Amino acid sequence: xxxxxxxxxxxxxxxxxxxxxxxxxxxxxxxxxxxxxxxxxxxxxxxxxxxxxxxxxxxxxxxxxxxxxxxxxxxxxxxxxxxxxxxxxxxxxxxxxxxxxxxxxxxxxxxxxxxxxxxxxxxxxxxxxxxxxxxxxxxxxxxxxxxxxxxxxxxxxxxxxxxxxxxxxxxxxxxxxxxxxxxxxxxxxxxxxxxxxxxxxxxxxxxxxxxxxxxxxxxxxxxxxxxxxxxxxxxxxxxxxxxxxxxxxxxxxxxxxxxxxxxxxxxxxxxxxxxxxxxxxxxxxxxxxxxxxxxxxxxxxxxxxxxxxxxxxxxxxxxxxxxxxxxxxxxxxxxxxxxxxxxxxxxxxxxxxxxxxxxxxxxxxxxxxxxxxxxxxxxxxxxxxxxxxxxx
Amino acid sequence: xxxxxxxxxxxxxxxxxxxxxxxxxxxxxxxxxxxxxxxxxxxxxxxxxxxxxxxxxxxxxxxxxxxxxxxxxxxxxxxx
Numbered sequence: 001x002x003x004x005x006x007x008x009x010x011x012x013x014x015x016x017x018x019x020x021x022x023x024x025x026x027x028x029x030x031x032x033x034x035x036x037x038x039x040x041x042x043x044x045x046x047x048x049x050x051x052x053x054x055x056x057x058x059x060x061x062x063x064x065x066x067x068x069x070x071x072x073x074x075x076x077x078x079x080x081x082x083x084x085x086x087x088x089x090x091x092x093x094x095x096x097x098x099x100x101x102x103x104x105x106x107x108x109x110x111x112x113x114x115x116x117x118x119x120x121x122x123x124x125x126x127x128x129x130x131x132x133x134x135x136x137x138x139x140x141x142x143x144x145x146x147x148x149x150x151x152x153x154x155x156x157x158x159x160x161x162x163x164x165x166x167x168x169x170x171x172x173x174x175x176x177x178x179x180x181x182x183x184x185x186x187x188x189x190x191x192x193x194x195x196x197x198x199x200x201x202x203x204x205x206x207x208x209x210x211x212x213x214x215x216x217x218x219x220x221x222x223x224x225x226x227x228x229x230x231x232x233x234x235x236x237x238x239x240x241x242x243x244x245x246x247x248x249x250x251x252x253x254x255x256x257x258x259x260x261x262x263x264x265x266x267x268x269x270x271x272x273x274x275x276x277x278x279x280x281x282x283x284x285x286x287x288x289x290x291x292x293x294x295x296x297x298x299x300x301x302x303x304x305x306x307x308x309x310x311x312x313x314x315x316x317x318x319x320x321x322x323x324x325x326x327x328x329x330x331x332x333x334x335x336x337x338x339x340x341x342x343x344x345x346x347x348x349x350x351x352x353x354x355x356x357x358x359x360x361x362x363x364x365x366x367x368x369x370x371x372x373x374x375x376x377x378x379x380x381x382x383x384x385x386x387x388x389x390x391x392x
Numbered sequence: 393x394x395x396x397x398x399x400x401x402x403x404x405x406x407x408x409x410x411x412x413x414x415x416x417x418x419x420x421x422x423x424x425x426x427x428x429x430x431x432x433x434x435x436x437x438x439x440x441x442x443x444x445x446x447x448x449x450x451x452x453x454x455x456x457x458x459x460x461x462x463x464x465x466x467x468x469x470x471x472x
Contacts, residue, residue, distance in 0.1 A: 292429060321436070341404075348408040353429045391406065391436040392429055 001044040001052065002026045003037040006103045009124030016102070016112055019056075020074065027057040027069065030103040030370045043069050043251050051249060058105050060202035069251040070105070072205040077109050080207060080245035081117040083226055084110065087210060088196060093145040093170045095121040097137050099128070100147055101370050105206035106174040106198065110147050128152065131159045141167035146193075149175035149372035150219075153182040154311050156189060166192050174198035174206070176373055177299070180219035181306045197222060199281070201267050203259070204229075205247045208267070209279060219306065220281045220299055221274070231271075231279060232264065238285060239271040240264040270297075286317060289325050294354035298327050301347075301355065305329065308346045309339070312366045316380040318358055320392040326358040330379060331387070334362020340387045353390075360388040395442075395471045402441050403457065406433045416458035434460075442469050 001024055004015045012028075019026045025047065027040040044057065057071045096115055100107035115122045123141065125134045138146070138160075146168050148156070153173070171186065171193040173179065178197040179186070186195060195213035199222035200206040208231065211223025225231050228244040242264055249258045259265055270282040282288050283299035290296065298315040305313045312332040320326050335343070340360060347356055362385045367378035393401075400414050407425040409418075420426045426434075435451040438444055438460070444467050454460050461471045 341410075344408045345410070348425060353425055353427055388405065390429075391433040391440070 003040045004028045006031045009098045012102050023053045025055040028103050029059050070202045070247045071249040072247050076245045077113045078117050081114040094143040096145040097123045105202045138165040144168050145170035147172045150177045150179045153179035157185045168193045171195045178219040203247045203265050237270040239267045239269045292354045296355045314374045329357035329360045332363040332366045402437045418457040
């Protein structure tokens with residue numbers, strides 16, 4: 001049993017290559033993690049015999065901040081990489097520019113495992129921690145794939161405005177809201193790239209669905225499940241999956257929970273299936289609620305916000321003066337009053353007052369976890385200027 | 393800031409109005425955003441901006457912006 005701490009993409013690739021060649025199960029942890037390696041090693045040592053070899057473990061702190069060690073089977077990850085390869089015609093991509101931490105399950109499977117299985121080359125970068133190096137890697141790229149999380153789309157637009165990267169032919173997004181409204185900018189930056197919305201979760205290790213950017217106008221539409229994966233929603237619209245590629249066990253809250261291929265696993269998202277068979281996300285379980293009898297989906301509200309606001313936006317839950325649940329909309333960077341008014345007009349035209357945010361706050365930037373997702377705990381703890389207040 | 397300007401800002405904030413929609417003749421019945429929650433927001437806003445705490449009867453009894461101006465006048469708050 002061993003634990004690998006992510007230490008820059010180049011060093012991590014070498015360490016992973018070695019670990020994958022040895023049978024014993026290993027854990028691959030982000031460098032900036034509140035979980036120390038000793039804790040992960042203790043969990044690994046306590047694994048039952050059948051999980052002690054040919055598996056790997058990734059840490060997901062998730063947007064909730066509660067750490068989980070998700071254990072996957074190497075054979076399943078390799079099968080998923082092959083399935084993705086076939087489903088997305090990725091054979092055209094000969095290499096991948098790594099701009100996400102590889103300890104993030106999306107990047108781990110979609111880039112490192114994919115490159116290992118298909119003997120493709122990885123081009124390590126430090127992502128937006130070193131934009132100049134990332135830019136050079138994109139300039140030098142030939143027939144390359146690039147995997148990002150949705151929130152990085154505005155960063156791309158800001159960092160590389162006016163540039164064209166013809167060498168990138170596949171652009172994948174996962175991890176939160178798909179940046180549908182950024183597509184014109186993304187197409188200018190990557191005119192030869194097919195752009196794909198990927199959806200999944202760490203327990204899915206990590207992919208569930210896929211759709212091309214052009215297939216739907218709604219960012220919340222995540223397309224159809226990959227072959228080998230089933231999706232269903234229960235009475236409360238909680239989205240669940242069964243997957244031949246998914247994690248085999250999860251260690252959380254001091255307990256190991258094994259997952260069989262026949263088990264339905266909750267994703268933590270609420271969703272509806274459209275008439276055409278695709279799935280539309282409504283938000284995380286805590287992001288859909290009733291306020292004064294009116295159903296509020298913060299995912300749908302962010303969809304509306306995205307119609308006029310193309311920089312960063314996120315929400316966090318709060319209550320109004322009467323204790324009724326609501327949410328606060330956070331924009332970064334903070335718009336001026338004209339921008340706030342424009343946004344409010346759009347919200348007014350599409351949503352009942354009960355669905356409006358309690359407040360709109362500004363931030364210089366949104367707090368992020370290492371995997372690029374918004375840090376929900378830090379978002380609500382931070383203070384920023386109140387740009388508008390509903391006064392309820 | 394003049395009282396009228398403060399009132400206009402408040403109304404724009406609470407009911408998400410544009411400049412052109414403002415005026416004493418603006419009626420509750422004409423505004424989809426002047427619902428029960430809007431009434432609560434208006435009452436909270438009037439207290440924040442003008443320091444006057446409306447009773448529930450006063451808040452729910454308002455039918456127009458002109459009615460609010462008249463109410464505030466009776467409380468010694470002149471909106472020019």
